[in-house]
Amino acid sequence: LAKTTQPISMDSYEGQEVNITCSHNNIATNDYITWYQQFPSQGPRFIIQGYKTKVTNEVASLFIPADRKSSTLSLPRVSLSDTAVYYCLVGDMLANSGYALNFGKGTSLLVTP
Amino acid sequence: EPEVTQTPSHQVTQMGQEVILRCVPISNHLYFYWYRQILGQKVEFLVSFYNNEISEKSEIFDDQFSVERPDGSNFTLKIRSTKLEDSAMYFCASGEGLTIQYFGAGTRLSVL
Numbered sequence: 100l101a102k103t104t105q106p107i108s109m110d111s112y113e114g115q116e117v118n119i120t121c122s123h124n125n126i127a128t129n130d131y132i133t134w135y136q137q138f139p140s141q142g143p144r145f146i147i148q149g150y151k152t153k154v155t156n157e158v159a160s161l162f163i164p165a166d167r168k169s170s171t172l173s174l175p176r177v178s179l180s181d182t183a184v185y186y187c188l189v190g191d192m193l194a195n196s197g198y199a200l201n202f203g204k205g206t207s208l209l210v211t212p
Numbered sequence: 213e214p215e216v217t218q219t220p221s222h223q224v225t226q227m228g229q230e231v232i233l234r235c236v237p238i239s240n241h242l243y244f245y246w247y248r249q250i251l252g253q254k255v256e257f258l259v260s261f262y263n264n265e266i267s268e269k270s271e272i273f274d275d276q277f278s279v280e281r282p283d284g285s286n287f288t289l290k291i292r293s294t295k296l297e298d299s300a301m302y303f304c305a306s307g308e309g310l311t312i313q314y315f316g317a318g319t320r321l322s323v324l
Contacts, residue, residue, distance in 0.1 A: 131311055133311045133312065137255070140301070140318070140320075141317055141318065142216075142303040142305070142315030142316055142317055142318050143255060143303075143315050144315065145312050145313070145314065148311065148312060186255075188311065190311045198243070198260065198268070198311060198313075199245075199257035199260060199268055199270065200245075200247075200255075200257060200311070200313060201257065202254050202255040202256075203254060204254055205254070
């Protein structure tokens with residue numbers, strides 16, 4: 100599994116755009132980049148997944164440069180309810196058996212008024 | 213929206229007792245997982261289950277742990293003789309593919 104590095108914590112005010120960058124220098128050809136969100140006392144929740152360039156859904160955007168050695172999760176206009184831990188994971192989508200997600204410590208985002 | 217359901221939400225047990233944590237994965241999913249999270253620590257993988265057998269397990273998943281899919285809908289985690297250090301949130305997850313996994317709300321296990 101490729102090792103990922105992301106900031107331990109970030110702070111933001113409501114209404115701002117938040118960008119969380121994750122480094123994954125050893126990403127392999129078959130690896131996809133996936134982000135999860137976790138609120139206190141809840142299970143992680145899938146946010147977005149991408150392979151290269153840009154992916155956008157109703158929750159977030161994911162920017163992946165051409166070398167794929169990093170990725171940036173962008174949360175537009177955050178609200179207080181976006182306060183959570185955000186995890187960047189990199190893994191092989193083509194493995195043919197169960198897949199252990201390695202969550203790491205994630206980035207703890209605190210949104211304040 | 214389909215979701216993974218876990219019961220009970222909180223389980224209190226005495227050290228040395230057996231516990232069974234239950235999960236109902238999303239119905240058309242093929243891959244099933246258990247994770248745990250000790251308070252204040254990261255989410256840790258325990259075991260994955262595919263095609264009616266364990267496909268991968270971590271060092272945490274020792275002989276005290278077992279998993280079963282007793283029927284077409286349930287997926288259980290059994291801890292045979294609980295220890296104090298087994299106290300944690302236990303999350304069940306399921307997925308159609310591999311890296312997108314859908315998690316339940318968890319069972320908080322308290323071992324006294």
